Amino acid sequence: MDKFEIFSGLVVPLDRPNVDTDAIIPKQFLKSIQRSGFGDNLFDEWRYLDHGEPGADSGARLPNPDFVLNRLRYRNAGILLARENFGCGSSREHAVWALLDYGIRVVIAPSFADIFFNNCFKNGVLPIVLAADTVARLFKAVEANPGYCLTIDLPAQQIHLPDEAMIAFEVDAFRKHCLINGLDDIGLTLQHAGEIRTFEEKHRKTAPWLFDISDENH
């Protein structure tokens, strides 16, 4: 996972609540067994006027000129500004892979769906929760100012605005540590393998019926 320390990027506003993971990456692209290559199909049904299928040449597709990601002023955005309950619905991590593959490293919203929020941290994407009125102010600022960029300072937990104002944000200490150092959760957990085994033995004594599925037993 790429380390995340300080990130500056152009902000693209997606002004609708309850953006679900089906919208972020439609189901037909979930047939892939890879982790990469989803960026061209990020928001596929909103971004293109024609129907998309896996493997199709995105250069030959018909972009929807009204969709915000297709507007010239938001090209190469790295920060997505969103509304309430962003990432609701399916657990598909492909949604985060699509955002990352497109170039989005930060999503700012008043609230996120739980599984999407977790998935972001596993892929070096930073989801930032800000108060709804703060997000509303950012929407106005982005729309009024072409080329609106933000700098996200994760170690300091600060967002720097173009006018030199600053917004502080909260992030879980453990997740921040993992993001800044690009740490692999699994490696960290396996440092406690002994404790897991001890727990497992005790648990097996208390509730032995919880453990094994095997057709041979039946």
Next chain:
Amino acid sequence: MSGSTLYDKLWDSHVVRQDGGTALIYIDRHLVHEVTSPQAFEGLRLAGRRPWHSPSILAVPDHNVPTTDRRAGIIDPVSRLQVETLDQNCSDFGITEFPMEDPRQGIVHVIGPEQGATLPGMTVVCGDSHTSTHGAFGALAFGIGTSEVEHVLATQCLLMKKTRSMLVSIGGRLAPGVFAKDVVLAVIGTIGTAGGTGYSIEFAGEAMRGLSMEGRMTVCNMAIEAGARAGMVAVDDTTIDYLADRPYSPRGELWQRAVAYWSRLHSDATAQFDCTVELDAGSLLPQVTWGTSPEMVAPVDGVVPDPDRESDSVKRAGMRRALEYMDLRPGTPITDIRPDHVFIGSCTNARIEDLRAAAAVLRGRRIAGNIKQALVVPGSGLVKRQAEAEGLDRLFRESGFEWREPGCSMCLAMNADRLEPGDRCASTSNRNFEGRQGQGGRTHLVSPAMAALAAVKGRFVDARREAG
């Protein structure tokens, strides 16, 4: 001092270690399907790791499988590769799998409970948001992403923070014609699709106690649609009766010990919840969604709401957009909405009781002239076999429904079963998002009885009038 909630008990009995606010939680059961697992197995291989405890895993292909004749295999090469990849991974790592040809194959959230692979007191995970279904058994069950699937494969654990707790108490009794699906749609309509964010929900009250295990699964299944991490119901005799003699349920002396252990899996009388919501089942009507989010729901005697009456500007814009997508006008009576497709299936409503409820409505009737397609997709091979033994397949076929093979099918339209742009579907599934059942398709979420009635009447009709 206050007692423990069911959630506290499940959580506390699985903490391996605690580090500040983050706990390492032991996972008892790992359910796996073909869509969210290939990258996890690949990651495991790349790191030179093996599953920590393969016998904790049950795998099944469900999202990509065809629901028509399977003798020719999967036609779409991309789907086929994904299913073959699951078969290969299970074979390589010694994981129990019900492959596509197995009579027990079905939707992962149907087969887990059906096999007794889901038991009270367990932690259950799956790379699928509807894993909340299994909470109906007094288990802590929740969906995870693919990185977490890999984490559980490699370590049998997850790093988690404890959520807050919400009690949703549903008092009174449901009227005939009103079902578990109506209960959960009404809950989501009340608290909203983000109302449960940051919470685990325990569903309780007289109406919940009165529901069968299948009804409880329907309610817990859609806890995720309210944004909750997990949904759960306390263990009672209904739970234990359901589990007796299931293939993977414990037997003999172990069964006795398990039942004794399970009897404590309820919230203590003095337990404190962070939030409580109360609903009266007696006044509940059949529910129909009118928009593109499950919270956009109305009782069957209601009308499509007017965005101009919504004071919140973000919500107002969302409603306008939803009505445009759904091609509906404010003030339209719900009973004037005319679907042209009907889908009975999904992990929410494809169990035997769901099929019985739908078939009861259809007996001796034909689907209406405006219905272009009506599908029944049983939740598993065993549900299908049971329905056929009861003659339900004949009832469905005679009324004009297609009787299919088990899988996720048109709930998410990842296989060939999908809506075309502009199609309008009465669906027993769980999500009415834009494009969910096919690009440009319009979804109305309802109970199986309401879906079957919509099929024969060609419009939504109050299922209470048929019942009783």
